[in-house]
Amino acid sequence: MSFRIGFGYDVHRLEEGIPFWLGGIEIAHYKGSVGHSDADVLLHAICDAMLGAAALGDIGSHFPDTDPAYKGIASSILLKKCGELLSSRGYEIGNIDSTVCLQTPKISPYIPGMQKQIAKQLGLREDQVSVKATTEEKLGFTGREEGVSAYAVVLIST
Numbered sequence: 001m002s003f004r005i006g007f008g009y010d011v012h013r014l015e016e017g018i019p020f021w022l023g024g025i026e027i028a029h030y031k032g033s034v035g036h037s038d039a040d041v042l043l044h045a046i047c048d049a050m051l052g053a054a055a056l057g058d059i060g061s062h063f064p065d066t067d068p069a070y071k072g073i074a075s076s077i078l079l080k081k082c083g084e085l086l087s088s089r090g091y092e093i094g095n096i097d098s099t100v101c102l103q104t105p106k107i108s109p110y111i112p113g114m115q116k117q118i119a120k121q122l123g124l125r126e127d128q129v130s131v132k133a134t135t136e137e138k139l140g141f142t143g144r145e146e147g148v149s150a151y152a153v154v155l156i157s158t
Helices: 041-053 075-088 108-122
Strands: 003-016 020-022 025-027 031-033 092-101 129-134 147-157
Touching (some): 003 041, 025 108, 041 075, 041 092, 041 108, 075 092, 108 129
Parallel strands (some): 092 129
Antiparallel strands (some): 003 031, 003 147, 020 025, 092 147
8 A cells, every 4th residue: 555645725815795615615704715716725725635645736737717617616526526536546535634724704613514525525434534723813814814725634545
């Protein structure tokens, strides 16, 4: 058995009056992430970690923001496609660990739903998916509520 580790990072600007998708679920908030797709920063970071672990590039190389086919697409679809891409190459996901950085809203009540959605899209057990959150103590662009960022690490094996 061979193991590989991938790391992912993503960031999106926040703006008032648009939906806020995070971890495959819509979160009630007065601001949402700006992007070509639904701008789910957590799922994008996980996709990048998965692709990176398999040395398959990044999310932009597979789903470019210049392609109108991906305009407004649910990032859960992109996550599922990344999972299928890994599976087609003989890789299996061992676990996912991720952290979301944002000042508000507090997302702890939503984390079990995010874990369930991510696990469902990838055919994993919920205990294979970790989602954590942190504020940045009002520092930087996330602390000023200008944006949201996410980090992810994925272990895959053959």
